[in-house]
Amino acid sequence: MATPDTVRRQSPAAEAWGLIHELFATYGKRRFHAVATEFELSPPQVMALRALDPSKPLPMSSLAGALHCDNSNVTGIVDRLEDRGLVERHSGEHDRRVKMLVVTPKGAELRAQLSAALEHPPEPLAKLSPEDQRTLRDIMRRALRP
Amino acid sequence: MATPDTVRRQSPAAEAWGLIHELFATYGKRRFHAVATEFELSPPQVMALRALDPSKPLPMSSLAGALHCDNSNVTGIVDRLEDRGLVERHSGEHDRRVKMLVVTPKGAELRAQLSAALEHPPEPLAKLSPEDQRTLRDIMRRALRP
DNA sequence: TATTGTTATACTCTATAACTATA
DNA sequence: TATAGTTATAGAGTATAACAATA
Numbered sequence: 637m638a639t640p641d642t643v644r645r646q647s648p649a650a651e652a653w654g655l656i657h658e659l660f661a662t663y664g665k666r667r668f669h670a671v672a673t674e675f676e677l678s679p680p681q682v683m684a685l686r687a688l689d690p691s692k693p694l695p696m697s698s699l700a701g702a703l704h705c706d707n708s709n710v711t712g713i714v715d716r717l718e719d720r721g722l723v724e725r726h727s728g729e730h731d732r733r734v735k736m737l738v739v740t741p742k743g744a745e746l747r748a749q750l751s752a753a754l755e756h757p758p759e760p761l762a763k764l765s766p767e768d769q770r771t772l773r774d775i776m777r778r779a780l781r782p
Numbered sequence: 783m784a785t786p787d788t789v790r791r792q793s794p795a796a797e798a799w800g801l802i803h804e805l806f807a808t809y810g811k812r813r814f815h816a817v818a819t820e821f822e823l824s825p826p827q828v829m830a831l832r833a834l835d836p837s838k839p840l841p842m843s844s845l846a847g848a849l850h851c852d853n854s855n856v857t858g859i860v861d862r863l864e865d866r867g868l869v870e871r872h873s874g875e876h877d878r879r880v881k882m883l884v885v886t887p888k889g890a891e892l893r894a895q896l897s898a899a900l901e902h903p904p905e906p907l908a909k910l911s912p913e914d915q916r917t918l919r920d921i922m923r924r925a926l927r928p
Numbered sequence: 929t930a931t932t933g934t935t936a937t938a939c940t941c942t943a944t945a946a947c948t949a950t951a
Numbered sequence: 952t953a954t955a956g957t958t959a960t961a962g963a964g965t966a967t968a969a970c971a972a973t974a
Contacts, residue, residue, distance in 0.1 A: 646901070648915040653903035655922035660806050661829075666850050678940060678965090683807075697955060704812055709942060711957055716940085733950045733955040755792070757799035760925040768921050769794040775914050775921075776801035779906040824942095824963065842933060855965060857934060862963085879932040879973050 663758035671753045675746060682750060684713050685722060690744040693726060693736035722746060809904035817899045821892060828896060830859050831868060836890040839872065839882035868892060 646654070672682045680703065687702040688694055700710045714737065717723045722743030728734030739747065756762075764772065792800070818828045826849065833848040834840055840848075846856045860883065863869045868889030874880030885893065902908075910918065 647903075648912070648919040649903040649907045649910065650901050652915065652919040652922050653907055654901065655919070655926055656802055656806070657810065657900075658926060659922070660802070660810070664803065664806070669850065680941065695955080704815065705941085706943060707956060708944085708958080712941075728955090731951070731955080733948095735956070754803075755796050755800065757793070757795040760928075761795045761799055763928075764795065764921065764925055766794070768924060769798065771917060772921050773794040773798040773801070775910065775918050776798050776805070778914060779910055780801055780804060782906075782909070826964065843931090851964085852966060853933060854935080854967085858964075874932090877932080877974070881933070 659758065659760060663760070667754065667758065671750060674753070675750065678716075680709075680713050681717055684710075684717060685739070685743065685747050686750060688723065688737055688739050688743075688747070690739040690747065693738045695728070695734045695736055696725075697734075699737060717743070805904065805906060809906070813900065813904065817896060820899070821896065824862075826855075826859050827863055830856075830863060831885070831889065831893050832896060834869065834883055834885050834889075834893070836885040836893065839884045841874070841880045841882055842871075843880075845883060863889070 668679060668682065672679050675682070677685070683703055684699060687699060696710050696714065697707055699714070700707045703710065703713075714723060714725065718725065721740055724738045724740060725735045726738050728736055761769065761772070814825060814828065818825050821828070823831070829849055830845060833845055842856050842860065843853055845860070846853045849856065849859075860869060860871065864871065867886055870884045870886060871881045872884050874882055907915065907918070
C-alpha cells in the first residue's frame with residue numbers, strides 16, 4: 637500500500653485504525669487466501685463455514701446477515717458447501733419456509749482446521765514484547781467486550 | 783460470526799489477533815463496502831486506487847503484487863479505472879514492456895475522499911479511553927514500524 | 929530464453945428482480 | 952399481503968494458460 641498521502645495530525649484512534657487496516661491488508665488477507673486455497677475453498681466459503689456454529693443450526697437468512705450479503709448469494713455458496721458434504725439444509729420445524737444450516741461432522745472438522753490455521757498471529761504481533769501483547773489483548777477486549 | 787468453538791487458552795497475541803479479525807470483519811469490511819458503493823467503485827477498484835501513489839507512477843505488475851493477485855486480473859481493474867478517467871497507462875521509458883500507472887488529478891481527488899471516508903475509527907475504538915487509544919496506537923506503531 | 933502485459937476460458941461472487949412456497 | 956429461499960441475469964473478480972511485444 638502506498639504511504640499515506642496526507643501526513644497530517646490524526647487522532648490516536650484514527651492512526652491505530654489505519655495501522656490495523658494495514659496489518660490486515662498485508663498479513664490477514666494473504667493468510668486467509670492461502671488457507672482457503674489450501675483447503676480448496678473460496679474465501680466466501682471459508683467465511684460462511686466460520687460463521688456457522690456446529691452446535692447450533694442457523695437459518696440461511698442469518699448467514700446472509702453474517703456475511704453482509706444478499707440471501708440469493710448464500711444459495712450458491714451453500715450449494716457448494718453442501719456438494720462437498722460440509723453442511724446440510726434441514727427444513728425448519730416451526731416455519732417450513734426456513735431452511736436451517738447444519739454443519740456435518742466433516743464440516744466441523746474442516747472448520748476446526750481452518751480456525752487453527754488462522755489463529756496464529758502474524759509476525760508483527762508475534763514479535764511484540766509479551767507485555768505489549770497482553771496490553772494489546774486487554775485493550776481489544778475492552779473495545780469489543782465492554 | 784459464531785462464538786469461538788474452542789474456548790481454550792490462547793496466547794495473548796493470538797487472542798488479540800482474533801479480536802482484530804473480529805473488529806475488521808464486523809466494522810471494516812462493511813464500512814469499506816459502503817464507501818466503495820458510495821463512490822460507485824468495486825472493492826478491488828478501491829484497493830487499487832488506494833495502493834497507487836499519485837506522486838509516483840507504478841508498474842502494473844507492482845500493483846498486482848500489492849493486491850496479491852495475478853497480473854491478468856489487474857488488466858480489467860485498471861481498464862475500468864481508466865474508463866472513468868481516474869488513472870492512465872503510460873509506457874515505461876526504460877523498458878517498453880512495462881506500463882506505468884499514473885493517477886489523474888480526478889483520481890487523486892477521489893482517492894483523497896476515499897481515504898477521508900475510511901479514516902474514521904469504528905465505534906469500538908472511538909469509545910476507548912484517550913489513554914487506551916494512545917496506547918493502542920503506540921503498540922501498533924511498534925508492531926509495524928519497528 | 930525470460931518477462932510484461934493482454935487475451936481467452938471457466939468458475940465464483942455480487943446485486944437486482946422475478947418467482948415459489950409458505951405464512 | 953409479507954417473508955424465506957430460489958432462480959435468472961448481468962457484471963465483476965479470480966486463476967490458469969496461451970500469446971504478443973520486448974528484453
